[in-house]
Amino acid sequence: MFALVDCNNFYCSCERVFDPKLDGRPVIVLSNNDGCAIARSEEAKQVGIVMGTPEYMIRDLIKEHNVAVFSSNYTLYGDMSDRVMKLLASFVPRLELYSIDEAFLDMSELAYENLLELGMRIRTTVTQSTGIPVTVGIAPTKVLAKMANRFAKKKRKDIGVHWLGNDYLIREALEATDVGDIWGVGHQYSTMLVRNGFKTAADLVNAPEDFVREKMSVVGHRLIKELKGIPAIEWEFEPKKKKNICTSRSFGSLTQSKDVMIEAVSNYAALCAGKLRKEKSCARELIVFVKTNQFRTQDKQYEHAIRMQMEVATNNTVELIKYALKGLDIVFKDGYNYQKCGVIVNDLVPETEIQFGMFDQVDRKKNNTVMHALDKVNQAFGKDIVRFAVQRFDKRYRLNARFLSKKYTTDINEVLHVKI
DNA sequence: TCTGGGGTCCTAGGACCC
DNA sequence: TCTGGGGTCCTAGGACCC
Numbered sequence: 001m002f003a004l005v006d007c008n009n010f011y012c013s014c015e016r017v018f019d020p021k022l023d024g025r026p027v028i029v030l031s032n033n034d035g036c037a038i039a040r041s042e043e044a045k046q047v048g049i050v051m052g053t054p055e056y057m058i059r060d061l062i063k064e065h066n067v068a069v070f071s072s073n074y075t076l077y078g079d080m081s082d083r084v085m086k087l088l089a090s091f092v093p094r095l096e097l098y099s100i101d102e103a104f105l106d107m108s109e110l111a112y113e114n115l116l117e118l119g120m121r122i123r124t125t126v127t128q129s130t131g132i133p134v135t136v137g138i139a140p141t142k143v144l145a146k147m148a149n150r151f152a153k154k155k156r157k158d159i160g161v162h163w164l165g166n167d168y169l170i171r172e173a174l175e176a177t178d179v180g181d182i183w184g185v186g187h188q189y190s191t192m193l194v195r196n197g198f199k200t201a202a203d204l205v206n207a208p209e210d211f212v213r214e215k216m217s218v219v220g221h222r223l224i225k226e227l228k229g230i231p232a233i234e235w236e237f238e239p240k241k242k243k244n245i246c247t248s249r250s251f252g253s254l255t256q257s258k259d260v261m262i263e264a265v266s267n268y269a270a271l272c273a274g275k276l277r278k279e280k281s282c283a284r285e286l287i288v289f290v291k292t293n294q295f296r297t298q299d300k301q302y303e304h305a306i307r308m309q310m311e312v313a314t315n316n317t318v319e320l321i322k323y324a325l326k327g328l329d330i331v332f333k334d335g336y337n338y339q340k341c342g343v344i345v346n347d348l349v350p351e352t353e354i355q356f357g358m359f360d361q362v363d364r365k366k367n368n369t370v371m372h373a374l375d376k377v378n379q380a381f382g383k384d385i386v387r388f389a390v391q392r393f394d395k396r397y398r399l400n401a402r403f404l405s406k407k408y409t410t411d412i413n414e415v416l417h418v419k420i
Numbered sequence: 421t422c423t424g425g426g427g428t429c430c431t432a433g434g435a436c437c438c
Numbered sequence: 439t440c441t442g443g444g445g446t447c448c449t450a451g452g453a454c455c456c
Binding site for chain 1 (some may be wrong): 427434436437438
């Protein structure tokens with residue numbers, strides 16, 4: 001048996017932990033650049049705020065219902081996530097961190113008779129220790145655990161836990177779940193399945209094998225097995241090494257300036273380099289892309305990406321910035337209103353397995369020492385104190401974040417003050 | 421008229437996830 | 439005025455090889 005534990009409306013719940021006055025009030029959190037609503041409290045869902053709606057389209061709703069609005073604060077959410085995951089890990093021998101707010105727990109070797117009770121204990125412990133409410137779904141496979149979790153949210157609100165412990169309960173959940181609400185069935189597949197007469201998960205579980213194989217490839221085949229209670233999706237108890245790393249952001253406002261983009265691209269390259277070093281990986285390929293805003297039909301549109309192979313795989317900030325700027329030089333064209341740019345590093349290899357070039361002139365050992373020192377200093381200050389000249393400090397391209405809460409848990413200057 | 425067969429590797433694009 | 443960011447996996451088709 002496996003459990004899927006997920007945090008309810010995670011980003012909103014994080015904001016609420018540090019401001020109890022928000023209890024009972026609709027809360028939403030916006031995507032980067034204060035673009036769209038990406039997290040909503042129950043109250044916000046009830047007043048009709050739809051996931052992914054741009055903020056400017058719901059201003060009336062926000063005003064009318066006194067909705068509390070936040071810019072996303074990933075420093076805070078990341079730290080709260082760590083706390084929740086550490087608690088979850090104390091209940092089971094193994095768990096898989098699935099996303100910032102979800103984990104699969106391996107309950108197969110536990111001696112508990114009643115997993116429902118265990119689920120409830122997990123739930124109270126996490127809520128009491130972190131203030132974050134969670135829901136637990138328990139079932140024989142990942143897909144069914146997801147389904148159980150969803151069922152718990154809809155129909156077991158009182159206890160927040162659901163255990164698909166026998167065939168009857170599995171049947172009930174399958175019948176109560178529309179195909180589009182199955183984990184792994186997105187919009188395209190959902191439309192196709194409904195068109196072919198499959199309405200609920202209970203319909204899909206009996207779909208002919210070759211139909212599923214043809215229309216949904218092996219992904220669909222695995223999905224059906226999982227729905228039947230036969231595990232078909234791999235477990236990853238060890239976090240896998242990343243295969244590519246991307247840093248990209250929209251600009252706070254559209255820009256035509258190459259100067260501004262030089263600054264942005266060098267910062268994104270530096271961020272990629274930092275992420276690479278954290279992963280203990282080096283990249284052999286770097287991609288730079290730029291694009292205009294597709295929603296502005298009145299603007300000339302342009303989108304371009306350039307891939308560059310690097311002679312020796314690297315995670316050195318200076319080198320990656322150098323390549324990234326070379327790339328920008330190629331993709332940048334004058335006269336467009338740019339909305340976004342980004343840097344992707346690809347073809348990653350472990351630091352320890354780098355092939356050195358025969359004519360490589362770079363003193364890599366010295367470079368590594370410098371980068372290591374840079375990471376240490378920046379880590380100690382909690383922000384990028386040490387930077388390279390092109391990165392500048394003024395962030396002329398910076399994102400909008402008008403409703404940002406404090407770094408309550410990671411910055412000593414921003415901890416909560418308590419008056420007694 | 422009719423233009424092999426079998427294999428690998430790479431890439432772009434599509435689907436999905438949170 | 440204002441529409442996120444960061445990933446994974448799978449497949450078809452092209453390039454290339456013998």
